[in-house]
Amino acid sequence: xxxxSLSAAAVSLMAVSSALAPSAxxxxxxxxxxxxxxxVISTFDVRQRANLLLVSxxxxxSEEMSQRARTQALRDLIDEHIKIQETSTxxxxxxxxxxxxxxxxxxxxxxMTIDQLASQLAGQGVxxxxxxxxxxxxxxxxxxxxxxxxxxxxxxxxxxxETQARIAANATRPQYLLSEIYLPAETxxxxxxxxxxxxQLLQEMQNGAxxxxxxxxxxAAPSASQGGDIGWIAAPELAPELQPVAERxxxxxxxxxxxxxxxxxxxAMRDRRAGAAAGATSIVNLRQVTAPAARRNALERxxxxxxxxxxxxxxxxxxEGANLVDLGQTTESELSGSIQSRISGIRAGDATPVxxxxxQATMIVVCxxxxxxxxxxxxxxxxxxxxxxxxxxxxxxxxxxxxxxxTIITR
Numbered sequence: 001x002x003x004x005s006l007s008a009a010a011v012s013l014m015a016v017s018s019a020l021a022p023s024a025x026x027x028x029x030x031x032x033x034x035x036x037x038x039x040v041i042s043t044f045d046v047r048q049r050a051n052l053l054l055v056s057x058x059x060x061x062s063e064e065m066s067q068r069a070r071t072q073a074l075r076d077l078i079d080e081h082i083k084i085q086e087t088s089t090x091x092x093x094x095x096x097x098x099x100x101x102x103x104x105x106x107x108x109x110x111x112m113t114i115d116q117l118a119s120q121l122a123g124q125g126v127x128x129x130x131x132x133x134x135x136x137x138x139x140x141x142x143x144x145x146x147x148x149x150x151x152x153x154x155x156x157x158x159x160x161x162e163t164q165a166r167i168a169a170n171a172t173r174p175q176y177l178l179s180e181i182y183l184p185a186e187t188x189x190x191x192x193x194x195x196x197x198x199x200q201l202l203q204e205m206q207n208g209a210x211x212x213x214x215x216x217x218x219x220a221a222p223s224a225s226q227g228g229d230i231g232w233i234a235a236p237e238l239a240p241e242l243q244p245v246a247e248r249x250x251x252x253x254x255x256x257x258x259x260x261x262x263x264x265x266x267x268a269m270r271d272r273r274a275g276a277a278a279g280a281t282s283i284v285n286l287r288q289v290t291a292p293a294a295r296r297n298a299l300e301r302x303x304x305x306x307x308x309x310x311x312x313x314x315x316x317x318x319x320e321g322a323n324l325v326d327l328g329q330t331t332e333s334e335l336s337g338s339i340q341s342r343i344s345g346i347r348a349g350d351a352t353p354v355x356x357x358x359x360q361a362t363m364i365v366v367c368x369x370x371x372x373x374x375x376x377x378x379x380x381x382x383x384x385x386x387x388x389x390x391x392x393x394x395x396x397x398x399x400x401x402x403x404x405x406x407t408i409i410t411r
Contacts, residue, residue: 031043031411032411033045033046033074033077033410033411034074034077034078034408034409034410034411035407035408035409036078036081036082036085036406036407036408037081037082037085037406037407037408039081039084039085041074041077041078041081045077045130046070046073046074046077047070047073048126048127048129048130049073049076049077049130049134050066050069050070050072050073051069051124051125051126051130052073052121052126052130052131052134053069053072053073053217053218054066054069055121055124055126056213056216056217057204057209057213057214057216057217057218058204058208058209058210058213058214059201059204059209059214060204060207060209064200065200065204068197068200072218074410076134078403078408079137079399079403080133080134080137081137082399082402082403082406083137083140083141083144083399083402084136084137084140086141086144086402087140087141087143087144090144090147092140092143092144092147093140094136094139094140094143098139099132099135099136099139100114102135102138102139103117103128103131103132103135106131141395145391145394145395145398146391148398149391149394149395150391153387153390153391153394155383155386155387155390159386160379160382160383160386161371163382163385163386164371164372164376164377164379164382165371166237167234167237167281167376167377167382168281168282168371168376169281170234170235170236170237170275171234171275171276171280171281171376172275172276172277172280172281173234173235173236173275174234174235174247174272174273174274174275175232175233175234175235175272175273175274175275176232176233176234176235176238176246176269176271176272177231177232177233177269177270177271177272177273178230178231178233178246178267178268178269178270179211179212179215179223179227179228179229179230179267179268179270180215180219180221180223180228180230180265180266180267180268181198181201181211181214181215181218181219181221181228181265181266182219182220182221182223182224182263182264182265183197183198183218183219183220183263183264183265184220184262184263185262185263185264186262191259191263191264194257194263194264195257195259195264197218197264198257198264198266199257201214201218201266202254202256202257202266205254211227211228211254211268212227212228212229213227214228215227215228216228220263222388222389222392228268234275235247239260239261239265241258241259241260241261241265242258242260242265242267245258245267246267246269249267249269249272250269251269251270251271251272252269252270253268253269254266254267254268254269255267255268255269276333277333279331279332279333279335279340280331280332280333281331281371281372281376282331282332282369282370282371282372283329283330283331283332283368283369283370283371283372284329284330284331284332284335284343284366284367284368284369285309285328285329285366285367285368285369286327286328286329286339286343286364286365286366286367287309287312287324287325287326287327287364287365287367288324288325288327288362288363288364288365289302289312289316289319289322289323289324289325289351289362289363289364289365290322290323290325290360290361290362291316291319291320291321291322291323291360291361291362292320292321292359292360292361293356293358293359293360293361295319295320295321295322295361296354296356296361298318298319298320299316299319299322299354299361299363300354302315302316302318302319302351303351303352303353303354303363306349306350306351306365307349307350308348308349308365308367309349309365309367309368312324312365327339327364329368331372339364342355342364343364343366346364346366347366347369348366348367348368348369348370349366349367350365350366351363351364351365351366352364352365352366
């Protein structure tokens with residue numbers, strides 16, 4: 001089953017290797033799997049969530065994957081109980097209607113009603129209550145995080161400009177349409193465990209499990225809720241460890257596990273394209289001044305002292321026969337090659353050198369030059385992206401602190 005809209009509480013995939021000690025296996029025996037502060041997580045809860053993970057990701061329930069799913073299910077449930085406990089201290093309660101609406105979105109995304117979704121899950125041994133608890137925790141946590149931090153996040157104009165400039169600078173480089181699965185790790189043992197888990201996920205995808213469904217359930221990246229989709233990205237925007245791998249991948253290929261400084265990554269190359277044409281990320285506003293060739297010297301004097309277009313009519317008034325033409329605003333790449341070459345390197349507010357063309361002397365004034373165009377997100381989109389990244393970071397830090405302070409006993 002391909003869960004197109006399921007927002008999973010995806011944390012790290014596996015904290016243990018496939019060769020589990022008997023004591024780790026024992027925690028999944030009937031009874032109590034864990035106690036989180038005063039909340040009990042039963043082994044039934046763990047099995048239900050593990051089955052939900054396997055069903056929604058399309059992974060075959062082999063013995064090894066079932067064990068890994070139970071391990072992740074326990075960690076997800078621990079986090080969800082921590083979230084519910086914390087949100088309750090702020091008197092945040094989620095109504096059944098709110099949960100129903102999100103479950104309804106999931107069902108519609110899979111072209112089903114809620115009843116049909118519940119029936120299909122039940123047919124595979126999964127109670128919809130496991131999904132409902134997951135959704136409830138997600139809604140409550142998002143509401144808390146947005147309430148605590150949403151109004152405090154400030155994205156400066158400088159951050160927006162720098163981000164726009166970086167994207168524009170990279171827009172002419174090769175572009176990749178990528179999806180990702182990210183499994184975080186800190187210690188060497190965790191890196192080994194995550195690599196083993198990533199290899200198992202690759203095997204499941206080779207057996208037919210859809211990449212987006214696997215990413216939703218097993219990836220710890222913010223992109224997990226979008227099936228791992230990170231959209232179009234320029235090669236230099238990728239982590240250094242990913243760049244050479246992406247360069248070699250062909251459309252439709254999936255990488256082997258890649259070690260980065262923070263974990264293990266699998267990337268899928270959905271499409272690739274050449275970079276944008278030169279000038280595609282620069283929007284210019286131009287005016288052209290023409291005058292009789294005999295007035296070239298007078299026009300050159302104006303060219304040297306001109307400063308922007310605000311008073312351009314006054315500036316050229318002393319040039320006999322001068323004529324002003326508004327060339328409008330456009331991306332540089334849409335201009336003719338001759339005009340592009342003339343304004344190349346000309347700063348906003350300056351004019352190009354005067355050129356003779358038959359009986360006419362001409363210069364072009366660059367009234368403004370700004371980053372933009374179809375290859376660069378607008379300011380609002382960049383601001384939303386930066387706010388989202390900051391909010392994700394604060395939420396993860398908040399949850400990490402709550403985990404460290406919680407009393408968690410696993411059986």
